Structure formats: structure tokens, C-alpha cells
Amino acid sequence: QVQLVQSGPEVRTPGSSVKVSCKASGVTFSSSTFHWVRQAPGQGLEWMGRLIPLLDVPVSAPKFQGRLTLTADKSTNTAYMQLSTLRSDDTAVYYCANSIKLWYFDYWGLGTLVTVSS
Amino acid sequence: EIVLTQSPGILTLSPGERATLSCRASQTIRSSSVAWYQQKPGQTPRLLIYSASSRATGIPDRFSGSESGTDFTLTISRLEPEDVAVYYCQQYSSSPLTFGGGTKVEVK
DSSP states (O other): OOEEEEOOOEEEOTTOOEEEEEEEESSOTTTSEEEEEEEOTTOOOEEEEEEOTTTTOOEEOGGGTTTEEEEEETTTTEEEEEEOSOOGGGOEEEEEEEESSSSSOSEEOOOEEEEEOO | OOOEEEEOSEEEEOTTOOEEEEEEESSOOGGGOEEEEEEOTTSOOEEEEETTTEEOTTOOTTEEEEEETTEEEEEESSOOGGGOEEEEEEEOSSSSOEEOOOEEEEEO
């Protein structure tokens, strides 16, 4: 079955960056799409961007352009999300999600809590 | 950017009742490109419906989706206590992908 295993919780100070990993199994890694979705405490879901490892062309939501870097390592079936210049309102659970055909989210990782605090 | 407006914000019903959740899009959605997700307290979202009305694998048939123009609806035909959750709609018609603000379903 499909599993998306994310890295553990992170604590960062304002202005720093964070990199979260998402190791996939049970999917055709290169040809599927990996999305990143975040959820601030008590808030709704927010799409950040996507990457198809085969094409290696990331697409970011306008809100995150310039701060978001999406990459993938096909040798280890791992997708990465790096967010820079962190602010306190970046505190959230960051989810890796996978799309097989169209851009809805068939599978989700368990999420990685990123806390930004001085 | 397509804005999705969900209503009501909170829905409180008794077990066995019918729940109707609304999601209105600010622009035309191409090819029925709307999905619905269920997020139970403390859990990861789960795909319920895609392409406006197709149930995802393993989803009970009491969950159904429909569309009319820019209005999309998720219906839970007979509410069960385990359906307590926040439900989100999402459009994948155009980038950036967007979610509605969610409807919280409570059971009396």
C-alpha cells in the first residue's frame, strides 16, 4: 500500500529555513505528483506547491514564490520541501500529499509540525 | 485564483439525519474538478470524493457528491457518530489549487 513517511518535528527561529522530507513507497515515484499542504493551528488547509519528479519542474503558489523550494531524490523516492525566511505565522503542520492522475490528493503523509519561535 | 466558500461553518445534527454541505466557487470549475476531504480531530485529511461525484476507494455509499454550476454539495445521507469531522472542498481546475474554509460537522 502507499505510504508517505515524513520527517520529524522541527523548531526554528524567525528568519531561518526548514527542510521537510517525505519518503514514498507503493507509488510510481517519478511519474506521480507530490504536493505540499500546510495547516496552521486551528486553521484550514493551504496548498503550497507541487513537483512531478520525472519533470523536475516545481510549481509554487504565488504566496510562497521566492521562499519555497521543492525537490525530489529519485534514487531514494524522497520528496523535499524547504521554506526559507521563516516567520511566526509559518508555524503549522506541513503535509506531503500524493496525486496519481489528477491534482486531488489521493494519499497523505502524517504531517510534520514546524514551530517558528524566538 | 478560485475562491471556494463553504457553508455552513458548523452543522449540528442527530444520528441518522441527512447532512448537506455546500461549496461555492468564485469562477467556473472545469471538468467537475472538485474533491472533498474529511479530517477527523487530530488526524490527517482523507479523500472522500473526487471529480465532484466519484467516491474514493473504501468510502461508504452514504457519502455522495453533486454539482450544479459553480455550486458543489457533499451529502451524508445518514449521519453516524464517527462522521464527526471537518470537511473541506478543494478545486483542481486551475492553479493555485485552493481549499474551502471547511464545515465542521457535529453529532448531537
